[in-house]
Amino acid sequence: MELLKGVSPLRYEVTLNDALTPLARTSLADADLVRLAVRDEHAFEELVRRHAASVHRLAASTVGPGAADDVVQEVFISVHRNLRGFRGEASFSTWLHRITLNACARALRTRATLTLDDSPELAAPHDPVRAGEQAQLRARLAAGLQSLPAEQREALTLREIAGLDYAEIAAVTGTELGTVKSRINRGRAALRAWLTRAGITP
Template sequence: MRDPPAPNPAAVRVSAPDAADACDLPSDLHLARQAVRDEAAFEMLVRRHAAGVHRLAAGMVGPGAADDVVQEVFIAVHRGLKGFRGEAAFSTWLHRIALNACHKAIRGKGPPTVSLGDAPEPAAPHNPVHAGEQADLRARLAAALQTLPADQREAVSLRELSGLDYAEIAAITGAELGTVKSRINRGRAALRAYLTGQGITP
């Protein structure tokens, strides 16, 4: 039996599973083991995690480059599934790959730039004024993250954008738990100062 074909990068969509079905979904570990041979299981993993990876990438490299990073991440995940033994949580393994992809993008393209044109469109832009305000806020938040030192931006993004707890972040980054907490606290303080200077109340 041949390995399933690698995923088409253009087919990686940033979406999430229906909340009503969440209780019936198989675990990440179960899907990861199935996905070695079953493309449908891999697609389920993509649907489950693509939105979170996109949020992380947007915070790390800027919204304009986030789609490319998401594609790279899931191509790498697909290639690496045979070697995933489940010794760490799938989410931890996935976020390590995502951080590596973000760092690669930063090295390859230099400091990311953020403009209003890069900001993702709101889901339901019925009110043009509100839509413009939301796009402006997203762009300012993305710009604020880019002002942080790399280690703080990484920790804050994993905490605030990916919703990971401190222990998970420590496992992903290889930093001590106290170091992770310190980086997040310093990063949050710097973000508050930056946003306040921009006339935004955090």
């Protein structure tokens, strides 16, 4: 780093980023990648690679698998446009989940009804019976989630599908920790009852 003495912080950051290999970028924390991604597409691509799957899972559980790809694209376009305004008051993943929920809400508002059986994933071609069973189970789970009040569905999805802890969910949704726990507990109970009525043992 002796060669970079006397270089301005901005110039240092750009020079450092130019020297990073793709492997080195994967070891950076989100906060470091965000700072670099403001000016460097490779750093932004690493953020997308790191978080796209969780964004897609959250979107698919909220708007359905068929519409999830469009939501993911909208989310990362929004992230790219607003990176300069990200102040780091919350973690990047919390900010990202909030953007994803907002994008999902917009997608749902544009449709009169939600299609629950969009493009189910296919199992291995040698097991069509299993593929059908999995598709049917996913459709019923999606229908069960959609039967919940929006606040319970949001909290339960963030917990069970996005894998956030209670504190992270509270930050994403802007609610108290106790409220988050209550919504998740009520949502789980309601979903269990719905699935039981549908003939599925939770």
